[in-house]
Amino acid sequence: xxxxxxxxxxxxxxxxxxxxxxxxxxxxxxxxxxxxxxxxxxxxxxxxxxxxxxxxxxxxxxxxxxxxxxxxxxxxxxxxxxxxxxxxxxxxxxxxxxxxxxxxxxxxxxxxxxxxxxxxxxxxxxxxxxxxxxxxxxxxxxxxxxxxxxxxxxxxxxxxxxxxxxxxxxxxxxxxxxxxxxxxxxxxxxxxxxxxxxxxxxxxxxxxxxxxxxxxxxxxxxxxxxxxxxxxxxxxx
Amino acid sequence: xxxxxxxxxxxxxxxxxxxxxxxxxxxxxxxxxxxxxxxxxxxxxxxxxxxxxxxxxxxxxxxxxxxxxxxxxxxxxxxxxxxxxxxxxxxxxxxxxxxxxxxxxxxxxxxxxxxxxxxxxxxxxxxxxxxxxxxxxxxxxxxxxxxxxxxxxxxxxxxxxxxxxxxxxxxxxxxxxxxxxxxxxxxxxxxxxxxxxxxxxxxxxxxxxxxxxxxxxxxxxxxxxxxxxxxxxxxxx
DNA sequence: CGTTTCAATATTGTACGCAATCTAGCCACT
DNA sequence: AGTGGCTAGATTGCGTACAATATTGAAACG
Numbered sequence: 336x337x338x339x340x341x342x343x344x345x346x347x348x349x350x351x352x353x354x355x356x357x358x359x360x361x362x363x364x365x366x367x368x369x370x371x372x373x374x375x376x377x378x379x380x381x382x383x384x385x386x387x388x389x390x391x392x393x394x395x396x397x398x399x400x401x402x403x404x405x406x407x408x409x410x411x412x413x414x415x416x417x418x419x420x421x422x423x424x425x426x427x428x429x430x431x432x433x434x435x436x437x438x439x440x441x442x443x444x445x446x447x448x449x450x451x452x453x454x455x456x457x458x459x460x461x462x463x464x465x466x467x468x469x470x471x472x473x474x475x476x477x478x479x480x481x482x483x484x485x486x487x488x489x490x491x492x493x494x495x496x497x498x499x500x501x502x503x504x505x506x507x508x509x510x511x512x513x514x515x516x517x518x519x520x521x522x523x524x525x526x527x528x529x530x531x532x533x534x535x536x537x538x539x540x541x542x543x544x545x546x547x548x549x550x551x552x553x554x555x556x557x558x559x560x561x562x563x564x565x566x567x568x569x570x571x572x
Numbered sequence: 573x574x575x576x577x578x579x580x581x582x583x584x585x586x587x588x589x590x591x592x593x594x595x596x597x598x599x600x601x602x603x604x605x606x607x608x609x610x611x612x613x614x615x616x617x618x619x620x621x622x623x624x625x626x627x628x629x630x631x632x633x634x635x636x637x638x639x640x641x642x643x644x645x646x647x648x649x650x651x652x653x654x655x656x657x658x659x660x661x662x663x664x665x666x667x668x669x670x671x672x673x674x675x676x677x678x679x680x681x682x683x684x685x686x687x688x689x690x691x692x693x694x695x696x697x698x699x700x701x702x703x704x705x706x707x708x709x710x711x712x713x714x715x716x717x718x719x720x721x722x723x724x725x726x727x728x729x730x731x732x733x734x735x736x737x738x739x740x741x742x743x744x745x746x747x748x749x750x751x752x753x754x755x756x757x758x759x760x761x762x763x764x765x766x767x768x769x770x771x772x773x774x775x776x777x778x779x780x781x782x783x784x785x786x787x788x789x790x791x792x793x794x795x796x797x798x799x800x801x802x803x804x805x806x807x808x809x
Numbered sequence: 810c811g812t813t814t815c816a817a818t819a820t821t822g823t824a825c826g827c828a829a830t831c832t833a834g835c836c837a838c839t
Numbered sequence: 840a841g842t843g844g845c846t847a848g849a850t851t852g853c854g855t856a857c858a859a860t861a862t863t864g865a866a867a868c869g
Contacts, residue, residue, distance in 0.1 A: 432673035
């Protein structure tokens with residue numbers, strides 16, 4: 336476990352809820368794959384790295400377990416989730432369902448400001464796409480997910496927003512695991528097209544575009560490696 | 573807090589994961605309103621009642637907070653959730669969305685056994701509906717929710733199932749808070765109609781029936797009392 | 810008499826220690 | 840040499856003590 340942040344980030348910024356801070360750091364590390372699936376997250380080790388007690392670490396791990404990002408077994412410990420192809424399918428099926436609802440709700444509520452901030456975000460995505468290096472790739476994955484989360488925000492339903500948060504995080508993990516080209520599939524201006532359709536208040540079209548978008552992401556996955564993964568799971572989990 | 577179960581139930585059955593056992597007891601108590609919304613759940617008090625340490629209680633409370641059944645504030649404590657009318661709307665909007673997906677997935681996977689166990693469950697609901705007393709009412713609410721959870725099981729998507737679990741629990745809370753007649757709306761054989769449509773593999777009809785069903789439940793609520801509740805919230809929260 | 814301050818009390822947040830459980834490595838035995 | 844069991848080490852589960860924060864009540868002041 337070669338995490339190199341210690342307490343550089345806002346971990347000790349406000350001394351509020353350190354468990355949440357640790358969770359956020361771990362989640363980022365998992366989502367952009369600095370922590371490989373299957374990695375054991377030892378309470379003592381994590382605690383040492385973040386300079387907090389095991390009590391705090393346990394809180395953070397419990398939260399991550401709820402989000403499905405780690406998998407913890409009693410008396411065994413917590414491990415970074417290693418989603419099976421079947422789980423991957425379920426995640427994307429769920430996304431199709433929920434993003435449909437997000438589009439429908441957002442279409443009725445979005446303001447000019449919303450479109451402006453989405454377009455601002457698009458520029459950022461574009462910039463990252465042209466950058467090179469693994470760091471840019473990681474940020475690109477995160478930015479791509481953030482687009483969907485911004486839409487969920489604009490839908491104005493806190494529950495759907497929470498569900499999306501979980502689904503996006505787990506999607507990133509799946510893409511990291513099974514992605515062929517990384518995220519180039521997310522590449523072309525599909526996000527922009529969705530925004531345009533929404534601005535035209537064409538819900539049908541926005542929906543169709545979103546479904547295509549998700550289908551593209553899923554098509555970039557190589558879910559055949561089922562056996563390989565079951566094996567890995569059997570061996571190290 | 574007049575909970576009267578102590579350790580009568582399967583709490584100490586297996587000595588595994590007592591936090592989960594406490595969570596389940598508390599969830600039941602919240603969902604069928606033995607614990608009123610807004611009630612403070614003191615760690616020490618809960619611990620004494622269940623004869624476990626605060627550590628275990630904290631674990632249980634954290635889980636309930638994730639499910640949206642309690643609301644905990646730092647250095648203040650945990651309180652049984654007191655959903656606002658707006659939250660109630662969001663919960664039912666989310667249910668409409670997700671149950672649509674459940675119906676679609678279940679329709680393609682359900683077996684004869686599934687229909688049999690659903691019909692078995694219907695009989696149980698029917699029996700409870702004819703019983704009198706608050707205990708029967710509570711069990712009726714739970715059974716009514718279980719119907720939806722059984723369908724979610726049959727959809728074969730663990731993620732949707734988890735979402736439904738949360739939504740059903742929160743719905744029960746909302747119904748308890750805002751329900752006019754209790755659950756008579758859920759009464760007529762709407763569940764049975766849905767099963768019949770599913771068995772005929774008529775997804776469209778099943779969906780329409782489910783949407784009507786949810787609309788009926790929602791129509792039985794009195795969400796006007798917005799001010800009253802904000803006040804209550806302001807006073808006791 | 811109302812308001813404000815402050816101290817006493819209660820409650821939550823966190824660290825730590827011990828017990829229970831799992832893991833790994835070694836030795837004996839076939 | 841391979842297999843099985845056993846012991847030593849490591850890790851998690853949980854209780855408890857102490858620190859940090861909020862709440863309550865009374866007393867002092869305007």
